[in-house]
Amino acid sequence: MATKTIRDLTDEQLRGKRALVRVDFNVPLDGGKVGDDTRIVAALPTIQYLVERGARVVLFSHLGRPKAAPDPKYSMRPVAERLAELMPGTKVEFCPASDGDEAVQCTERLQPGGVVVLENTRFLPGEEKNDPALSKAFARLGDVYVNDAFGSAHRAHASTEGVAHLLRPAVAGFLMEKELAYLGQALSDPKRPFVAILGGAKISGKLDVIEQLLPKVDRMLIGGAMANTFFKAMGLETGTSLVEDDRVEMAKSLLSKGGDKLVLPVDAVVAPELKSDARTTVVARDAVPADQAMYDVGPRTVDAFAKEIRAAKTVVWNGPMGVFETPPFDAGTLGVARALAEATAAGATTVVGGGDSAAAIAQAGLEDRVTHVSTGGGASLEFLEGKVLPGVAALDTRDA
């Protein structure tokens, strides 16, 4: 069943109408500004298409993980400002609400071809609970619903799933369409060896994914903070590194299930604190000082991972190998990025997923040298596992 897209909407359904578009503007911030605008740029084709057809475009998204209450650190205002810079001929406003009368008024004030970015949906307690009352409140903000937030499509939240049942038509945007087509085609029957590389800091979510993905891949390389939880499960000293203690048991069981398929770092870059001028040392994984933290994989690990990657025919990479935002802890991530580019040049299909991984590949200047950079990390992994993404399942289908 093909999901309907904005191409299926008639001009009458758009001209002068409010298009409520769920975007994934969960972007890295840096000093109160957008640090990497990859996800904003990726949504531009949908926004521009709607603007050109005279729709009144209402954008809403979550940003970060605020605790279901307003938190100025996670305001969408800087995102709206960046979008305004990216769309010079279009009036782009910011609305400090995303539900209630204030938000409705923001949408009603819009002129055809105008754009408003609403405040962070995760400031509202009903968002992550997929509260029907909030979905109803969101449904007041548009006349049609468009979901272009591939990166959040694995979340059954009020803005990604609940509202789609109440506001019809409910269709996919161009980014969502492209991601589903690309990942589906590249990964339905992957050429082997098939190597997955997982890293980053969202350990709990991704450990579940490892379990599902293990049977499908030939090798799974683990880096980033995720590796620390495995080290702890192996009984190694992890010092002050980021570890999810309540997942250590699960990591133990994955270690025994994974056997040779699961490849962990052999060394790490440690430092007493996370600062670019910190005193760093490369240590073997069984020699981490108790008062220091692992902030990157070490050079021997990069070599071992690069060898696996270069031998692969399909590579999926999700999550940086270290705190790449703070050099010199970017070396492991950049090393993996380079190996991916080499594998691609040698004919492998390479897919990079995740907001931070996409930012890292852009930082390395290699985004054009991999097959596909997905804007969704968790979403691309769940898609790869064969799961139905709730944000997609809730949309209209062609034969519905």
Ligand SMILES: Nc1ncnc2c1ncn2[C@@H]1O[C@H](COP(=O)(O)OP(=O)(O)O)[C@@H](O)[C@H]1O
């Ligand atoms: N060893 C580490 N210790 C602490 N944080 C880490 C470590 N390795 C990676 N990270 C952090 O993980 C974050 C990205 O994690 P995640 O959101 O899971 O990745 P993605 O967005 O690519 O899916 C980055 O901000 C990075 O600094």
Ligand SMILES: O=C(OP(=O)(O)O)[C@H](O)COP(=O)(O)O
């Ligand atoms: O950045 C995201 O996911 P990703 O880091 O797995 O790509 C999405 O915006 C989802 O965010 P969430 O994992 O806080 O629900």
